[in-house]
Amino acid sequence: MTDSAIDDTVTDSDLAAALRAVLDGRWGSVRDQARDELADSSWLPDPSLTMQEARDRVLGQLQVLAKAGVPKPGFTPQQGGTGDVGASITAIEMLGYADLSLMVKAGVQWGLFGGAVAGLGTERHFGLVPGLIDLSVLGCFAMTETGHGSNVQQLETTAHYDAATEEFVIHSPTPSSRKDYIGGAAEHARVAAVFAQLITAAPGAEPEDRGVHCFVVPIRDDAGADLPGVTTSDCGYKGGLRSVDNGRIMFDQVRVPRTALLNRYADVEPDGTYVSPIENDNKRFFTMLGTLIRGRVAVGAASGAASRKALTIAIRYGLGRRQFEDPSTGDESLLLDYRMHQRRLLPLLARSYAFALRQNEVVAELHEVQSSTEVDQVRQRQLEAEAASNKAAATWHSADAIQTARECCGGAGYLAANQLSTIRDDHDVFTTFEGDNLVLTQLVAKEQLTAFAEEMHGLNAAGWARFVADTARSTFLEKSAARQIVQTLLDDSDENFEESELTKRGVQLRMLGEREDHLLRSAAQRMRRANEPDEDAFEVFNNAQDHIIAVGEAHAERVALEAFVDALHGMEEAPAKDLLRRVCDLYVYATLEKHLSWYLSYRMVSVERAKAIRRGVNELCAELRPHARTLVDAFGIPEELLATEMPLS
């Protein structure tokens, strides 16, 4: 597709190294350190262990990570850490190359439990941090309930304040209020960060429900027995993540001191008076939730690592495995020489590149926002929307890539000794936890349609539809924080993209951007009905739900392309850049092909161009085929973690 051939005087390993530098990004040194530490196949999951053995083992591995100082960057120096958020996420991401169970265990202890204490607590709680860093305090993150996963505002667990004793009473009033699927709750955790409806009465007033807050609640004694009033149980066997001890917790009038409330955003005074620097309940709730965004970003990151590993295994297998005769050579053909095999794997590889580059940007933005002493609310809200859209898009992509990798290795792919089936099992729930992908994907559209209006938070579907109908803002069309290089490329490209060269980056940007804008406009248009008489606002929302989901997906794909463009822009002209350009082209062509019926339906692509797009995917696959090994080597996955029984080329 591109005119210039890739300079073949450069060695493949030089090419891979140059690409790796781009993919590694700002926290490359953290990645290299992790590569050294993880370069041992003993980090890989062992399918022969019983559930109990696997749980014991992962705790031991966690201790190794703790000793190596892995958790420290996630906490501020004041709290006993080293204060490097980006490094902390990157280290967790790298665990995705080894064992997703270990990644989840680490994420629960340091990211979710630790993140709640460090992010929602104040000085009075930070004494816990050294212990949770060195694992003398094992914790869990008790948010989800049997009845409420996605709808956190409706959690049922209560925390009644008792001014007489200056205690909160934590209670599970119904079967559906049981905390459920909680990593660590089945066995290891001694303390839980419990999300519950805070109910308190100011002196002389009636008790009032102040919404969901987080409390530090001891659940087990040192010997591991449930504390009085606490009943834990085990979620048992799961579709994967065998080492993670997911469990349930019921509270029967469990008393904790007033100071157990993580009181950064709200507190209860000894007499029961509720105080908060944030007046609006919804705003406070969503500010608290926003603090916890790190887990979501880490899940997207580790998911990306898992899919890069799966693709690496499948592509290297396909470069060695032969099947059916190629008469021109007399040998059988390599799997990766078949067009269908290329078409199955290489567009996913290109998408992995795009999403990895975008993931790095989200991590960097998280780092900036959470390292800053000033609070920029719009920036925080934008980051939340980006993290949501990115998590959903990344984990859906990874689920697809991992499954395809398994299938492309046939029966060998099904054996645990070849890792893919374990990666698939462990990864499966990534599309669900830390925010169900469908729910998260809607967030982008909702935020954009209301231009990040504060009032939007806490509205239900119908209320939100009515809000959009009322305000009918058009600001959403101005893309936030447009990048210089993207703007330049857009300006250089013809607005009439149907007649422009599809190989031009500006045209590509325009096509992906136009899809997002168009979907957004049509969602807005549909919402306008919500305030018409005789219209049920929930119905109006529901009838547009498929559009709203499509916006979120289109958004993730557009910003990933922009991240790709930015990364290319930062490279000097060299063979690695030529190669990466084609990977970017394949990402774009495959994305256009995926949505071809949409582009054709809205006449943004002619029938002729549609055929050119399909052809383009084929041609780019063929062009990248000779570089497939280089492209996966660029991920820099330690060879020890690619240990398989089947031979990899």
Add this chain to the structure above:
Amino acid sequence: MTDSAIDDTVTDSDLAAALRAVLDGRWGSVRDQARDELADSSWLPDPSLTMQEARDRVLGQLQVLAKAGVPKPGFTPQQGGTGDVGASITAIEMLGYADLSLMVKAGVQWGLFGGAVAGLGTERHFGLVPGLIDLSVLGCFAMTETGHGSNVQQLETTAHYDAATEEFVIHSPTPSSRKDYIGGAAEHARVAAVFAQLITAAPGAEPEDRGVHCFVVPIRDDAGADLPGVTTSDCGYKGGLRSVDNGRIMFDQVRVPRTALLNRYADVEPDGTYVSPIENDNKRFFTMLGTLIRGRVAVGAASGAASRKALTIAIRYGLGRRQFEDPSTGDESLLLDYRMHQRRLLPLLARSYAFALRQNEVVAELHEVQSSTEVDQVRQRQLEAEAASNKAAATWHSADAIQTARECCGGAGYLAANQLSTIRDDHDVFTTFEGDNLVLTQLVAKEQLTAFAEEMHGLNAAGWARFVADTARSTFLEKSAARQIVQTLLDDSDENFEESELTKRGVQLRMLGEREDHLLRSAAQRMRRANEPDEDAFEVFNNAQDHIIAVGEAHAERVALEAFVDALHGMEEAPAKDLLRRVCDLYVYATLEKHLSWYLSYRMVSVERAKAIRRGVNELCAELRPHARTLVDAFGIPEELLATEMPLS
């Protein structure tokens, strides 16, 4: 979409019963018997068992099935069975509602091993059958090798005939000739049906390789120890099917008597002379393979059952689970009231109906062909192509449906106690074994393009491309065995389907048929290049591979619609028929939507119609929503097998 409303004086259970009769089809009584026998949750897999315990348990369950006479219909009365092929496949299918591991164990013993002995052997081997029916002879089916899964003709295991001792010498000459992934080979099997290259010399002549044949080879003694020259090993942990003891076998000059050759299609006389009623090596090989088609049909059938069960669980969960507030009622909304949830599950449900009806036809045709005393070669070839296309389409659909069902149940779907993750794990390899789906999908196009020409068999990709280019037959356009009702509906519909009503069945048939024909024509056109000078025939094939795959998929979708139409035609006018008509409409609309970019690209659908199709999917989902429970009840899955920890409505 349809004009008439569904008569609501009929109870849901009457509706479900009427639909069940249609879905159950010809072997409904076998299904009812299986429902009775399997109505006990103790048939379900137990995730807490170790691999060894699971293997022991499944063998016990197999013995229960043997005692109940389950395997008998698969064998002729002469062999000690009751001779009802359709009943035999149907019984195996029903195991898919209980435990896919058990289904595979039963399939290996009675379908593959038993099928090889009964189908490739002669009287001298039938003495084995009573033992393999009652499990006193445990067998395995040793076809696949480490180096060759899909390409059976290139298997490397050898069977040299030694006229001096009147024995065959079975040998694994290379590491890649190791028999691999063989169900039963790790532990239980005492005897193997071994596929190997038969090499023999007529008196005074040089030894000649006569191609792959099958031999009955004892591999273990009664105590389970490997026999001399046999080395078995264990494939260990897999992505699922934990109870199935997949293993490997290496042969070191293992001698078996001359009569170990399953000699229905070829024999070696004591002096080494090779004799066969089928002269052509390729034809003989493919005739042998064709005998083994039963396994492939059974895999498609059980896969269908697994996906119907998964959809039943997800849909019934979605009819009880609420999340996020519906302001019109004050309650939270049921998951299945959300459009996206409907869109994820209901089109898959409609496709499951279509594929179940088609599967029944394939089983019936298999029954007829294998029950007949006459050999109709064309009919046999057509059946093989249909079985291949059906297996691939059915298992791909099921993989999609099972995964979607898991995701639609969120975190609960990930718990083993709710069955979906186990179904997914066990099913995953169904797209690979009994013929890799990609390889099978190509078969339909290849057979149609060469009009089932005998010479086609055994050609490699390049040879096949040249053959198509040479013969350029157009006969493939005449659909085989056109059905009366389909023809009538087609005749009644306007050829210019763009201007006809999309709700008309004839137009729907035309649209799905036209896609298949068009893809086939364009594949043929591309093949013509194969004989041009300067063209590499393999390249020509490879460049058209995506078209060839698409033909196979389009074919499966078209014939499934025809099966649906036939089933509707056989029903009397009643509310159940009205309901089923809409399910059929949803199947068609969702299929058109899936391929919308193709229809738009080839101008078979206008932009306006494309939008109508998308709208139609939404509307049909909404129409079927109130009947969702009825539609899954119609599958008649015993309630005991739907035991889950999460509540189902």
